[in-house]
Amino acid sequence: MSRIAYDVRNLVKTYPKQSSRATDDVTFQIAEGEIFGLLGDNGAGKTTLVRQMVNLLRPDAGRIELFGRDITEDPRHVSRLVGYMPQSGSALNRLTVGEAVYFAAHLRGLGASAAKRERDELLDLLRVTEIRNKSSSHLSGGQCRLLQLAVAMAARPPVLVLDEPTNDLDPANRKYVWEVLRHWNSEYRTTIILITHDAVEAEKVIKRVGIVQRGRFTALGTPAELKSATALKLHVELSFLPGDPPELPPGMTPWKTADDSWALTVDRGDAQELLAKLDFAKITDIRLYSATLEDLYLHYVS
Numbered sequence: 001m002s003r004i005a006y007d008v009r010n011l012v013k014t015y016p017k018q019s020s021r022a023t024d025d026v027t028f029q030i031a032e033g034e035i036f037g038l039l040g041d042n043g044a045g046k047t048t049l050v051r052q053m054v055n056l057l058r059p060d061a062g063r064i065e066l067f068g069r070d071i072t073e074d075p076r077h078v079s080r081l082v083g084y085m086p087q088s089g090s091a092l093n094r095l096t097v098g099e100a101v102y103f104a105a106h107l108r109g110l111g112a113s114a115a116k117r118e119r120d121e122l123l124d125l126l127r128v129t130e131i132r133n134k135s136s137s138h139l140s141g142g143q144c145r146l147l148q149l150a151v152a153m154a155a156r157p158p159v160l161v162l163d164e165p166t167n168d169l170d171p172a173n174r175k176y177v178w179e180v181l182r183h184w185n186s187e188y189r190t191t192i193i194l195i196t197h198d199a200v201e202a203e204k205v206i207k208r209v210g211i212v213q214r215g216r217f218t219a220l221g222t223p224a225e226l227k228s229a230t231a232l233k234l235h236v237e238l239s240f241l242p243g244d245p246p247e248l249p250p251g252m253t254p255w256k257t258a259d260d261s262w263a264l265t266v267d268r269g270d271a272q273e274l275l276a277k278l279d280f281a282k283i284t285d286i287r288l289y290s291a292t293l294e295d296l297y298l299h300y301v302s
């Protein structure tokens with residue numbers, strides 16, 4: 001039985017002079033060792049929620065426990081156990097890349113030589129050793145993200161809270177960071193809570209997902225649970241010669257139509273009927289696939 005890492009109860013937050021709640025009575029739990037992904041459109045309330053979970057923002061009501069202890073009781077409880085990567089900016093001032101990681105490890109309790117070892121390992125892991133002497137105020141957006149991740153990971157805290165960790169990264173680094181997170185989770189059983197818009201890559205890594213809309217979860221579960229809850233469905237993409245679309249069975253309507261391609265969503269049980277009806281002499285390409293996390297996300301927020 002896993003321990004509960006985070007226990008969030010009836011959390012409410014309204015910013016001053018705002019009429020609607022940014023966090024609207026949110027209750028959920030995160031088990032130790034979980035990789036939990038928060039998805040949702042811009043302004044849905046994801047950052048507000050995680051900032052409360054790391055004690056940077058005080059809720060108006062509700063309660064957050066981290067490993068069984070209210071996070072407001074002792075401010076050091078969160079800083080000892082959680083590595084936080086903010087959405088943007090950081091308090092790294094003009095430290096060099098190497099210094100920033102060293103001090104983060106040292107502040108989390110490692111002695112000087114252990115902190116140096118940790119710095120070297122993390123710079124190496126995140127492939128930023130080359131820029132270790134560069135000032136953190138002179139980094140590119142992607143380099144800054146990698147440094148912030150190294151800072152959050154320094155001294156290997158049991159919990160990582162990451163606000164869009166793959167933002168600003170090029171496709172190769174994005175893929176690599178997802179791999180690093182998966183490896184970290186399996187190696188150290190680190191609990192990882194992350195916000196992402198990168199649903200395609202996230203699906204390979206996260207174990208449970210919460211979709212946030214207007215300060216609330218509109219869906220919460222494993223990707224597989226969410227897929228079955230929506231009774232989905234196969235996505236079908238059909239390509240055909242321009243201006244010569246195929247005939248479909250009654251009741252099947254494409255939701256995306258172009259001159260030479262259509263996209264539609266069908267119940268799995270109806271796929272046979274569709275395939276039987278299509279005149280393949282006129283079809284130049286066909287793709288059938290199960291709904292992805294991205295499809296689900298679009299489904300839930302639309």
Ligand SMILES: Nc1ncnc2c1ncn2[C@@H]1O[C@H](COP(=O)(O)OP(=O)(O)OP(=O)(O)O)[C@@H](O)[C@H]1O
Binds near residue numbers: 046048087
């Ligand atoms: N400091 C603030 N003062 C007033 N309103 C705020 C403040 N910060 C956020 N908000 C509002 O609270 C709501 C939730 O914002 P939040 O940043 O939590 O969303 P988000 O889901 O993280 O969005 P994004 O994906 O764009 O980062 C939005 O309506 C936003 O305008």
